[in-house]
Amino acid sequence: MPDPPGPPNPPAGQVAWLADPARLPDLSSAQAATVAAFFAGLPPGHADRLAQTYPDVVGNLDGAPLELRYAANRRQSPHWNDRQPLALDLRGDGRIVEVLGDLRQATAVTVLVPGVDDTLHNFDTGHGGVLRRAPAWQGRQLYERMRADQPDAPVAVIVWLGYDPPEGVRRAAIRQERAEDGARALTRFVDGLVVDRPELAITVVGHSYGSTVLGIAAPDLTEQVTDLVAIGSPGMSVDRAADLHTSARIWAGTAPTDWTRQLPGIRIFGAGHGRRPTEPAFGALPLPCDNVDGHDGYFAPNSAALLALASIGADPVRDPR
Template identity: 35%
Template structure:
């Protein structure tokens, strides 16, 4: 085979391989869709709350708790005891709900710590299959981070964590999980949250977003115009951008993946199929992407916020701004 022919052959094989991989992803998420829809659960419209300030936070929390209590009553009347219990737990007087919407899969923004006085605020952005019905596992991650921030030495620093289930997450088994569609719709909402937090805490507070799995796609799509100091991507399938520079942000971009995370097997490609772009491109922990790669230990896809883990320790250091203390593989 002449040299020119060999080069053309390799290019054709490469294109074919990328197309086949993308098609496999598409088939894998399309085939199991039948019967996935869930009946709508009745719930009130969200409480009408003015943009909160440090002085009105308690009023916002109370209004959203009251809305959650009403959502619980409506879900119970509908016969959905599981949702009624989940909503009822949101209405507990100890909960600090910055936002709540019990309709559909549900949306919640919950605060841990004294947000009004915080010097450092970490915003957690969840991945697929996160809803009011599964919120407990996401909340556990936020609580673990909040405890870790309090435990790590950072003299005089006051911290808060915001668990932001502020967008409709895709199902792990769905067509939406392999495209940026949900993330594109979520991005302006995440930017708006950062602006709200700035209005509560003031310009001197350091904000960081810690983004898990599909949540990393959301953070990447929001990055241009997102007023934060750091963006950390963990368990990321990709961002839809070729590089960290392609996110067009002045924030530091971090990335990590646990040694036992199944997402490492996801093909890092992006291809147009059936009118949609499938896949998220360059691996965020690869040298080509150009993020600050940090150690995440031996954990799996759901282990990044496990108490005592290397990943949680490093995520807390990033949130605190102790970036020189972050460990690397």
């Protein structure tokens, strides 16, 4: 049975937005800088009206003002009233992007890209009810570790479930169509983070299938992305780090008992994700994972991987090895 499709196109709320008598522009595929310019040019109070009238549009526009997006997404669902949702789509498996920390003041941001079976509905609880699989929990562990290690560092963590991961390790998981869609969305999202923020340094961490998303996005990501990290990776869609065509440092680590170690590092007839990035021939910097337990243990408190991720993310120019 094929995997169910993700949320349908057009984007949520887009039909009503385009029918507005004010003749609002179609920003659904616009560059983040174009979106930012649109909101900067609105008369006083007009942006707030748009967020109230079309929260599902404004809350998901990369490049729109940060606080406006938070407010729009909280308006969509009371579950997020005390949190910082930078994107929210309630359809299907859903989409959610959550910010931990003060993104406006941060100069170093780490973006986490989750993998297979993660949805809006298990974002807080983990698929199968296993908390350490929960993207929200993983993001909190990393943010708290960064704050504990460097209390004065201006950092933020973003958990980016802005795409529709495959459901289970089935056909969609061994192919790259979902990752390609995710890579396009990730690139637009990161572009939105750096609009008028030339000082911002970004680390992007891909877990499991999220690392495949990361590999496909790598050539198109802004040069303000200083580090790309693959953990528990089935492959990044290429056979060598050099083929990612990025100036960012490439890191890779896999737990001794991670099941992805058993996957064949190949890509043939559209199946597979290429050489595993932990293989020496790939050419990635090694991320320590010696005490990590299984495929979902990378964010456990005091794991070697968590400590290394916190070091890379809080101070991108420092080598944590």
